[in-house]
Structures are given as C-alpha cells and as structure tokens.
Amino acid sequence: MLTCKAFAKINWAISVLKKRDDGYHDIISLMQAIDLHDTLIFKSSQKIEIETDLPIKKENNLVYKAIKALQNYTGIKKGVTVILKKEIPLGAGLGGGSSDAATTLKALNELWQLNLDIKTLHEIGASIGSDIPFFFYLPICIVEGRGDVVKPLKISKSYTLLLVKPDFSISTEWAYKTLDLKTELTTEYEKINNNIWQLYNHLCSGDVDNFYLWNDLEKSVLEKYPEIDKIKRKLIEAGAKSSLLSGSGSTVFGLFNNKTDAQKALKFFEGYWCKVVQTLVEPLK
Template sequence: MRIRAYGKINLYLQVLDKFPRGKRGYHRLQTIYQTIGLYDEIILSQSEGPEIEISCDHPLVPQGPKNLVYKAVSLLRKYAGVKRGINIEIVKKIPVGAGLGGGSSDAAATLQGLNRLWKLNYTRNTLLPISAQLGCDVPFFLYGHTVLGEGYGEVITPLPGIKNKWVLLVKPDFVLSTKWVYEHLGKIRLTEPINIIKIKTRHSQYGRKRGSSLPGSSLLTIGKIRKILKDGVEKLLYNRLEEVTIAYYPIISQIKKELLEGGADCALMSGSGPTVFALLKDQRLGKKLQQRMEKYKFSTWLVKTV
C-alpha cells in the first residue's frame, strides 16, 4: 500500500500560555493549517513477524523507535490489540526540519494506512486521540485541506478550503528544531527587524497587538476567521514564531523581503521554520520568483494548495 503524506504551511500561528503543570507542559496554540502539494510517500507492506521495520532514504530520519511513524504504529497496535508486524518505507520529498510538517504527516498517513490495511475500520474521531499523543500537528493531517487547530492541536475545526492557490516554498540551508524555537519563545521581544518584512496587509489587526506578552495573546473567533478568509487569505497571515527565528536567523527576513519585492502577494515563515512561503497570483510569477531565489542557493518548491 502506497500513501501520499502531504506537507503543510501555517497561514496563522498564535502561541498562547502554557498548559498547567501536569498537562504536558506544552504551549496552547491557535493555528490555521493548509495542506500543500509537496508530499512524502509511505509504503506499507505486511510482515510475517511481529517487528516494526522502518526504512527511509533520508540520513536525518531515524529508523527505529525514535521515528514518529514507529511511535504511531506502536500506539495503534496497543489500542487495537494487534500484534502483527509491518514494514514501512518512507520516501522523503518534504525537507526535514523545515516547518512543513513532514514527520507529523508521515505519522498521520501511517495511522490511516494501517487502519485500512489491518481492516480496523476506525473512524477519524477514533484515530484523533491517538494522533494527539504523537504531536500537535498530527491531528490536523487526519483532515487535511484548510483547518483551524486549537489547544495542543487536537481541537480541529475544518474551514472553507483554499484550493489551487500557487505557493512558492523557499528554504535556507539549515534546519530548525521545533523544541529549540519554543524554548526561545518569550526570551526575546518584538524589535525593529520585524518591520523590515512588511506584509502588504497588516495582519497585526487580527492577531495579537504589537509588543503584547505571550499570556495575554488574543484568540480569533471562528466568525472572524471566516470573514477574513472571505476577504482574502492574505489578510490573515501571522506567525508568532517568526520573532524567535528572525532574531537568530535574519536571513528569514531577507527571504521575505526578496519575495515581496519580486511581486508576491505576501510572505510568511511556516511553523517553526525556517521555510518561508509566498502566496502567488499565478504560476508564471512563481517561476520568476523561483529563479530569483535559486540564485541565492536556496532550495525552492513551486506547488499548489490541496
């Protein structure tokens, strides 16, 4: 069985206060996910023994118990009372440590694939709490398309879809740990470098006020989100984590500046970074910007929303 595990961008990402002690210690989020046409492939095949065998063509992806796909199999087997083994091959196309959700998408695709392969017939609502144990992005990938994620990511609300929008992904030549980014959140304050990367639409009117502290950050209502999406997704874009990444890696700011000067409607870092995405009016502009960014030796992908 071969499954596509699509990547994502975050159109909006607000980080709120931490969960109380005893509730995992993670930050509460409000984020709007969007799947994109860049994907890994997950190949599942039955095993005669009880072992979970993971293989991957990327050197940075662990192939044992530390792999999120391995953990997904273990949790599903425990929940379902299944003891059979499985061979899983991961063909990586989504860059690792890029803020595009590759590992989380692989885990979600594995849950969905095994649900069919093992004929468990679980509903998505049954798989949701299992996926939430794997990370805040995994529940979203059980849904895909355009989705609001809240809480630790396990509270999911589908939104009006943003289909067939051209997206250019630009990744500088380094990876970022999500853990590192969150550890540094709150250690810096919003400073002038953010002003270098003017978004053509002032997203701050919809998100937190400039300079507001993390615990006081505000939430968007479903009604306001739907209104903004109706007016144009460009008005929604915001990522709280940009403050951290740009403070330590100002190249992110320069990528955004290049994309906007080149004609992109808007540009934003996805997730914990370092990938920056630009929303585009057509493929022609995408190819033009792709050439512009590749001269700086950045990795680029021109894809559509799905």
Template sequence: MRVRQNCKINVGLKVLNKRTDGYHNLISVFVPISLYDTLTFRLTPKEIKVKTKGILQEKNIVYQTAKFIQQEYNVNKGMKIHIYKKIPIEAGLGGGSANAAMTIKMCNKLWGLNLSFEEMIKIAEKIGSDVPFFVRNELAIVSGRGEIIEDLKSAIKIFALLIKPEFGLQTKEVFSHLHQKDENNKIEDVILGFKENNLKKITDYMQNDLEKGISYDSAKKEVILRIKKDLIDVGAINSSMSGSGSCVYGIFENSKESRKAKKILIKKGYSRRNLFIVNSIG
C-alpha cells in the first residue's frame, strides 16, 4: 500500500522552561503543510525491513515504531517499508515524526490491530514528542514537550517558501544551547491571529525562541539570518526558522508571490533542490 505523509512548520514557538525530565516545555502553532514523503507498506511473514536513503535501518524512527508495535502487541507478521524522501532531514519540519505516525496507522490497519485513536496517540507519545501531533495531523496549538495538543480552528491559508540550508541541525544540540527565555515572544498573539483569521497579526508576532539555540555556531547562525533576510527581500511578509531548524520559511500573501520569490532566489544562486513551495493543508 502506497501513502503520502506530509510535514509541518512551526508558526511561532515559545520555550517556557526546562523540565525535571530534561525536556523543555514549549508552546507553538503547528501548521501541516503540503510537502510530503511517499511510503509503501507490504506485509512480510515476520521480519521488519525499512529502506530509505541515508539512514541506517535500526536508527530509523519508522523501524523503531514498527518494531515497538510488533513486540507490544505480539504480532506474528512483519512489514517491509520503503520511504521515498522529499522532506529534508534535520530541518525542523518533523519528517521523521510524521512518518512514524503514518507507520502507527498502517501497522494498525495492515496487522488488523483495531486500535482506537486514543490507543494510537498513546503509542505516539512513547515514540517521540511530535508524533502525537501527526496522528491527528490538523492545525493545532502544541504545548508541554509536544504531548498536549489543542485544536485550532482557522480559515487562514498559509503560503510559504521553504529554504533548507546545506547543513542540518540536531534538535538536542539546539535545545542544549538555549540558555535564556525571551519575554518578548508574543505567541499568544500568533494564536489569536489564527483564531481571528488575521494574517497580519500572525506574521507581525511570529517568533521562534529556538533560533537563539544556534548561537553556539556563528557560521550556521549567519546563514540562517541571511536566509531570513533574503526571503523578506524577495517579498515575504515575515520569515522564521521552523522548529529546531535548519529549515527557514517565508510567509507570502499567495502562491503567486511565493513562486515569484523562488525564481528570484534561484537567479541569486540558491539551489533549486533546496527550495520548496508549500501551503497549509487540512
């Protein structure tokens, strides 16, 4: 069975405090977007196999998810999973978490487990912080370490241009270098902007505290800041890093403007393979 799985961007992200378990409490608006990976799932007699470029099977969150479910529910069947990547890795787009969520759904379906939505969410919470969001896969306010999800109703359509630098960023490393909160982060106004269908309010106040976490590497920080500026220079209303990076996006009035911006940036020397035109979905 062949399926598509989309990723997300964070429109506004505020880090609240560090928890006793080592994670950080945060609050962010998670926006599902149209950039996706394609996955194929096929039943096997027993063994679980995951094939994708650049990631060892045992370290792949998709393999770990399928193996966990197989052992947890004593499943006597296996699964062969092939992942065709379009979503960049180490980008702050949640591609791995998204594919883990799809794996939960497909294992449930193909192995005939009859798990409820709540049971799938509980599995997702054990796999990773962003996985529960992708089981739902709708616009949401996400808080805690990612396990608290509140539906966010909005008629706003987000049009964005994503730029992935040549380097990635490790989530743990970014968080480990985050030493101060920003009291000026107005995430509440971003949320209000979505509720009021007010794009100006959203873009005026969107801010990502995790950008401070890359200050340990001045060269990478300089690249992130330059990309943000370049996006605004070609017409973005505002720009931001998504999640823990390294992907940066600019929000535009419409898809025509984002496509025009992409053409200009290619002429300026940006690689076509690192540029992604997306819109919000769901």
C-alpha cells in the first residue's frame, strides 16, 4: 500500500502565444506548487477500482485514464484500488486532476515495480492531459508548448497566498476558445521569455514590490464572470500585494506578506471557498 500527496499549483504568469494545428495553444507559463493537496492511497488489486466522492464517471477521471495509459504502455495486466481524498476543488485552475494523474503514474511505477524513468512517465502523462508533465518536476518550472515542455527550476523562498474560489467553475476549453475571439495572441516570444525569467528572479530574491504577474486568459474570463474581478479587487483591498486568476480559473490568489495578514483577510470572503497556503520550495518536504 502507498499513500501519496498530490499537490496543487498556481500560475504566476501565463502568456498564450498561438493556436496550434492540433487544436491546443502554445503557452509559456511560470508555475509553482502549493501545499494544498489531495491524498491518494494505492492498494494492490485484481481490477481497477477508484473510491472517491467526485461526481465524475470513472472513465472520465484522470486517475483512471492514467492507470489505463500505464497499462497500455507497459502491457501490464495488474489492477489497483485507489482511494482519492479530494481537497483541491474541481474546475479551479489549481491543477488538481492533473496532479492526481501524475501522482498515480509515479505511485504505480513504484507499486508495480516498472522502473520507468521520469522522461517516460512525462510522455505518458502528456498523452492524457496538458498540465500533467509539470507535476513530475516540482516545485517550480517554466512550462511551454501545450504544457508538455517543462524546465525545472529551484527556489528557496516560500510565499503566503490566499486562495479564493467562487461557487462556479470555468471551462478551460471555453477560456481558450474565447481568447481566440477577443484577444490578440502575443507573438513576442523573446520579450515574454525575458519577463518570465525576470519574474522568477524576483521570486527567488523576495522582491515582492517589483512583482509583475499576468494571465492572458483573464480578460475574457473577467468579461463573462465579473465576480472574478470583484474578488481580485477585494483581495487588494484586504492587503494583498497583488492578485491573479490561476490558470483558467475560477480560483483567484492574493499574495500576502505573511500568514497572519492572509488569515486576517479571510473575513472579507465569507461564503467563498478560501484557503491560506504556502508555495512549495526546494527540497520538497
């Protein structure tokens, strides 16, 4: 039996470069894991069983898809029982499903004694979902392509965030489709790449006052969901140094100087799902 944590993530920055021929988009993003996590328990079994309260059909669960992809790749016939205890909200832009899938691939590689390397697990994960490869290289990475090109980085400074999620989710597919219609896609790759590295350097040095965070998906999301803009503004009023939509949302995070300030800000968000979290650093604990 194995018990594993599947950590959530936030995006400090996302630029959407262009639409690809395969229907996905090329992006460049600075992503970092946070200490919010799901818990997965893996037990040997003759068949595939997933025990969870999620309102998702087993065949649509990324954990199930990860198991099937690993079976197909290796030809292995073993089954597994997975007990999935969710803490990361669904449709939140925090990568919960992708993290669960990556954690499943890593756990079964150990449980089934497959001895696959990270590169192979990365490729299997990328065949299931765009965000999955990041979760093999925590805690912080620059992610490019459709999410399958990952450059692992190191960081020793942790930051306090307040996560705020309204009572609705946002479709990632919708967010990208709407972007095509309403936003000019950025093509200045060199400039964006430099800005990403500059942001990473500020994160490493703790230069909070010079942070510039961005998300190309925000414009169209804010137009359809004004509640997101309301949350962003309220986080700043509550003392956050900056606030940003994570991924395609619907979670917004506020960056605070410390945990005490973030916890004080909770009173402004009654009725929302909220969580004070820390960004993860090297080495992971």
